Amino acid sequence: MFNKILIANRGEIAVRVIKTCRRLGIATVVVYSDADADSLAVEMADEAVHIGAAPAAQSYLVADKIIAACKQTGAQAVHPGFGFLSEKAEFAQRCADEGIVFIGPNPGAISAMGDKIESKKFAAAAGVSCVPGHIGEIADTAEALTVSETIGYPVMIKASAGGGGKGIRVAWSRQDVEEGFPAVRAEAAGAFGDDRIFIEKFIESPRHIEIQVLGDKHGNVVHLFERECSIQRRNQKVIEEAPSPLLDPETRAAMGAQAVALAKAVNYDSAGTVEFVAGQDRSFYFLEMNTRLQVEHPVTELITGLDLVEQMIRSAAGEKLAFGQDDLAINGWAIESRIYAEDPYRKFLPSIGRLVRYAPPAEGEKGAYTVRNDAGVREGDEISMYYDPMISKLCTWAPTRIEAVQGMARALEDFHIEGPGHNVPFLAAVMDQDRFVAGELATSYIKDEFPDGFSGTEPTAFQADLLTAVGCAMQRIQAQRLGRARSDWTVVVGHGKQRVHLSGEGSSLTVDLLDEGRSLQLTDIAWRPGLPTFRGVLDGTAFTAEVAPAPEGFVIRHRAAKARVLVLTARSAELHDKLPAKAPADTSKLVLSPMPGLVVSMDVAVGQTVREGEVVCVLEAMKMQNILRAERDAVVKTVNARPGDPVAADQVLVEFG
Ligand code: ADP
Numbered sequence: 001m002f003n004k005i006l007i008a009n010r011g012e013i014a015v016r017v018i019k020t021c022r023r024l025g026i027a028t029v030v031v032y033s034d035a036d037a038d039s040l041a042v043e044m045a046d047e048a049v050h051i052g053a054a055p056a057a058q059s060y061l062v063a064d065k066i067i068a069a070c071k072q073t074g075a076q077a078v079h080p081g082f083g084f085l086s087e088k089a090e091f092a093q094r095c096a097d098e099g100i101v102f103i104g105p106n107p108g109a110i111s112a113m114g115d116k117i118e119s120k121k122f123a124a125a126a127g128v129s130c131v132p133g134h135i136g137e138i139a140d141t142a143e144a145l146t147v148s149e150t151i152g153y154p155v156m157i158k159a160s161a162g163g164g165g166k167g168i169r170v171a172w173s174r175q176d177v178e179e180g181f182p183a184v185r186a187e188a189a190g191a192f193g194d195d196r197i198f199i200e201k202f203i204e205s206p207r208h209i210e211i212q213v214l215g216d217k218h219g220n221v222v223h224l225f226e227r228e229c230s231i232q233r234r235n236q237k238v239i240e241e242a243p244s245p246l247l248d249p250e251t252r253a254a255m256g257a258q259a260v261a262l263a264k265a266v267n268y269d270s271a272g273t274v275e276f277v278a279g280q281d282r283s284f285y286f287l288e289m290n291t292r293l294q295v296e297h298p299v300t301e302l303i304t305g306l307d308l309v310e311q312m313i314r315s316a317a318g319e320k321l322a323f324g325q326d327d328l329a330i331n332g333w334a335i336e337s338r339i340y341a342e343d344p345y346r347k348f349l350p351s352i353g354r355l356v357r358y359a360p361p362a363e364g365e366k367g368a369y370t371v372r373n374d375a376g377v378r379e380g381d382e383i384s385m386y387y388d389p390m391i392s393k394l395c396t397w398a399p400t401r402i403e404a405v406q407g408m409a410r411a412l413e414d415f416h417i418e419g420p421g422h423n424v425p426f427l428a429a430v431m432d433q434d435r436f437v438a439g440e441l442a443t444s445y446i447k448d449e450f451p452d453g454f455s456g457t458e459p460t461a462f463q464a465d466l467l468t469a470v471g472c473a474m475q476r477i478q479a480q481r482l483g484r485a486r487s488d489w490t491v492v493v494g495h496g497k498q499r500v501h502l503s504g505e506g507s508s509l510t511v512d513l514l515d516e517g518r519s520l521q522l523t524d525i526a527w528r529p530g531l532p533t534f535r536g537v538l539d540g541t542a543f544t545a546e547v548a549p550a551p552e553g554f555v556i557r558h559r560a561a562k563a564r565v566l567v568l569t570a571r572s573a574e575l576h577d578k579l580p581a582k583a584p585a586d587t588s589k590l591v592l593s594p595m596p597g598l599v600v601s602m603d604v605a606v607g608q609t610v611r612e613g614e615v616v617c618v619l620e621a622m623k624m625q626n627i628l629r630a631e632r633d634a635v636v637k638t639v640n641a642r643p644g645d646p647v648a649a650d651q652v653l654v655e656f657g
């Protein structure tokens with residue numbers, strides 16, 4: 001076994017690997033860029049080596065610097081995490097040449113599977129069912145059209161070197177191929193330095209189901225069952241679970257057997273994932289193999305009790321797998337929510353900035369469910385524009401799926417983040433949807449359920465009561481401090497208005513809803529002025545709400561329902577009615593920056609006439625390019641940003657006359 005391991009990664013996954021090494025008594029070294037000098041991973045590791053500037057191309061992607069750091073610290077092995085160098089066969093080979101153990105599969109397996117075209121050829125030969133399509137490189141748009149017509153629309157145009165949901169486009173028609181083929185090719189050349197493209201059938205409304213495999217250097221390979229990752233935006237996963245609600249034991253066994261066959265065909269000797277798309281009828285087709293630890297590996301750990309990082313380390317050190325397929329079984333159900341610094345209210349665009357507040361739910365057993373939170377950040381840390389905007393991975397485990405879903409909904413209530421925009425309310429909305437609860441998943445889920453984007457949910461009957469009760473409790477606690485506790489109020493929630501009578505002592509409150517003739521019991525109140533979360537039990541149900549002061553009242557959010565709540569005297573309620581409604585500001589003549597980022601190009605000039613749909617400017621953040629287009633025909637009045645300028649969210653970039 002190794003004495004010292006170097007982790008060639010950052011953030012959450014670096015912390016994750018350190019935790020296992022500590023448990024195994026292995027010393028750790030992390031490498032870090034300028035942006036990560038004060039990171040949690042650097043704080044936790046036994047040693048840390050600075051390897052360069054913030055952009056990954058100058059630090060985490062530079063093999064020479066990683067190898068030098070191993071030599072300098074005497075690390076015997078490298079864990080690459082995911083992303084960065086994890087799927088670069090040349091890096092794995094380079095480690096071997098330098099006498100350093102790469103904690104991952106052998107270079108041959110990486111190169112066989114690292115490329116989508118090559119891996120499909122391998123998979124077809126190993127008897128794995130593949131998506132119908134053209135397994136080969138496409139030369140030009142003319143060939144792309146011929147191939148697409150042979151396969152039949154819709155088709156998917158894909159970069160062979162693609163990953164992370166980039167370099168993929170669906171084409172429904174000739175025109176889509178004519179536009180899409182050159183676009184994907186250009187994107188692939190830019191993002192992966194490799195413009196080889198292939199085309200396969202687009203399976204409509206499929207599910208993403210993947211099999212975790214694990215091998216050793218002695219020819220043994222087992223599978224650790226499946227994960228379903230159908231909840232995606234931009235072809236990237238947001239919510240994953242294990243097992244899949246779709247699979248029956250026969251399909252699971254068939255997929256597992258194919259995944260193991262493919263792994264054996266390439267002498268796979270570490271943890272890896274064989275991804276499939278599956279039809280609602282449980283037909284399934286191979287997509288690609290990821291030759292690394294997967295972001296969503298914790299759900300597999302939660303249902304199998306295995307530590308996948310430990311297993312990778314043991315295999316890399318030459319140990320045999322300590323179990324066979326028959327020793328493995330699924331225990332319970334696990335769900336993972338990726339907490340991202342992205343704004344669900346603005347098309348999930350990345351959001352960056354300092355974590356002014358970062359308070360995750362406590363980990364461990366919570367009665368019916370267990371909470372695990374894998375994070376690489378602390379309060380006060382910065383989510384930077386240089387890397388993936390993931391803040392943490394929140395998992396719940398329970399004996400049954402419904403308990404795991406309900407546990408996740410509760411755990412999300414207790415996740416409090418301030419600073420960058422984040423997707424916690426969105427994740428909470430999904431957990432509360434009947435369709436999600438029923439397990440009727442598809443990769444189109446987010447598009448199907450949020451066709452106009454996400455704007456929060458209407459309060460349920462319980463949430464409407466909660467908003468009223470919490471508003472009253474906060475008002476009363478504040479008033480008591482000032483020695484002015486009154487009992488009769490009018491509560492305004494959105495457009496609704498009701499008269500209430502409050503009574504109670506200490507941490508209990510009774511709210512009589514005078515117009516409806518019923519009462520709410522709020523007990524176990526835990527809140528004091530200034531606290532951003534309000535905990536309590538309403539009519540027997542425990543909850544946490546996010547609260548903030550607002551003019552004349554409060555803004556209260558429970559899960560995805562958010563409202564302004566005013567607690568007024570009868571007299572001010574009357575005055576409130578007479579206030580004119582404020583018209584929203586007119587922004588139709590402005591092009592606003594939808595996110596913080598850098599201006600890549602400004603495509604218009606003052607005085608220019610633009611047509612609807614024409615490109616106004618291009619912004620970049622977190623390696624995502626965002627093209628801003630004119631929403632109508634107009635004449636440019638002012639231009640307020642130039643290429644290279646950093647811009648804030650909502651900053652005015654261009655004004656039309
Ligand atoms: P998973 O299937 O485990 O979710 P993803 O495909 O989303 O994996 O990628 C995991 C991580 O690796 C993400 O941080 C993603 O941005 C990064 N990544 C994946 N493929 C590439 C690639 N070809 N180039 C750069 N980064 C990549």
Ligand code: ADP
Pocket residue numbers: 131156162163164165166168200201202203204206208232235236275277287288443
């Ligand atoms: P990446 O390397 O970016 O992870 P994948 O090939 O795994 O690329 O595809 C990413 C996602 O795109 C899948 O999870 C699935 O949702 C969707 N997808 C990929 N190929 C197809 C296909 N042929 N039909 C339908 N959806 C697909």
Ligand code: MG
Pocket residue numbers: 164275288
């Ligand atoms: Mg994939």
